[in-house]
Amino acid sequence: MPVLIILLMLVVVGGIGAGLFLLVKKLDPMQNDKTENDKLEIAQDFLPFDDIRNNMIIMPNHNYRAVIECSALNYDLKTEGERDQIEMSFQQFINSLNFPISIFLQTKEIDNTRRVETLREEISKTLVEFPGMKTYADHFMSDMENLNVRIGNNQQKKRYIVVPYDDAVALDGLTDGEKAAYANKELLNRCNAVRSGLDAVGIITKTLSTAELIELVYSCYNREGFSYAAAISSNEAFALFVDGAEDKFVDLPRVGMLDLILGEAINKLRAGNVDSEKNGQGAMQEMLALQKEATRRMEQIRLKYAGYFVDGGET
Known part of the structure; x- marks a missing residue:
């Protein structure tokens, strides 16, 4: 009787082990699923x-x-x-x-394929007008084609x-x-x-x-x-x-909160995420014209009245 129980336990454990092995194998991204599904037409x-x-x-x-x-x-x-x-x-x-x-x-x-092709076309046009630059152009083209190897990245x-x-x-x-x-x-x-x-x-x-x-x-x-x-x-x-x-806000002094607000405002000015849909082009051009001066003035105000994070929290 004990032998029968042991045999049954071995069968159950073996079945569980085989099931886990098949599950892991199926979920392994390195394994290619070669099964066919007749319901998939395209x-x-x-x-x-x-x-x-x-x-x-x-x-x-x-x-x-x-x-x-x-x-x-x-x-x-x-x-x-x-x-x-x-x-x-x-x-x-x-x-x-x-x-x-x-x-x-x-x-x-x-992938530099498009960039290299565009560069090759530009060089061809340039050589038509300046044929004496062919040697330089050939060296430059060779360097650009192998740029990733040269910089090691x-x-x-x-x-x-x-x-x-x-x-x-x-x-x-x-x-x-x-x-x-x-x-x-x-x-x-x-x-x-x-x-x-x-x-x-x-x-x-x-x-x-x-x-x-x-x-x-x-x-x-x-x-x-x-x-x-x-x-x-x-x-x-x-x-x-x-x-x-x-939570870095727990002990943040008021001057720190002021500096955070000013810093975020400067970041938003620099980012300039303005969608150029319909009449947005005009708004974009005006904003870009004012952006540099607004950023400079905001930085001056920040350094004058706050500067908490600029000085490493020592203000």
Whole structure:
């Protein structure tokens, strides 16, 4: 009897182990799924989204996504006071959101194909007028074609924020097209809120167009030369994320809060995220004309009356 029980236990444990092994193997991204599905008739059926148009990714069940590209911020080169200002501005930005966002970091090999082709065309036109520069042009073209090898860096890092809108399914009485149009407006409002908050941090942002979204999605499915796992495993991608457990506003004096407000205003002036739609071109030109002088005057006011973060919190 005990032998029978032991045999049954071995069978059960073996079955569980085999099931776990198959599950892990199936989830392993390095394993290629070679199974066939007769219900999938076109390549689009393999993709987790339905379409990309109107500056948004259209997901199943009336879910939509917009993507914002963000510039880098040289956090390591900032002073301690400037770092505090960045963290506090970022904390305020996160606390102001009433919808979820996702942060996506992408590292890929730099593709200079278009740039090299454009340069080759320009050189050809130049040599028609100045044929004596052919030797110089050949050396210059050779250097530019191998630029990544010469500088020892062929990697490009980009940072994105994915903004969702999943509430369109609850809009009763609207057609699919009307739901998509409503979602597009809501995504625009959400993207503007995110960009405004990041302006205060000092980050330059851009909402991706339809063509740019297609390029981003294409690069995600063509991963040759891409590096995701290494950055995540070494914690490099998340090394400078702000620690949410620390509340820097607790002991902040009033002069510090004044300086934070002035600093964020200067960052917003420098960012200059003004959409140039319809009559926005004129507003953009006038704002750019005033931006430099306004930034200079704001910096003078900040140094005269505040300067808390500029001086490292010693004011």
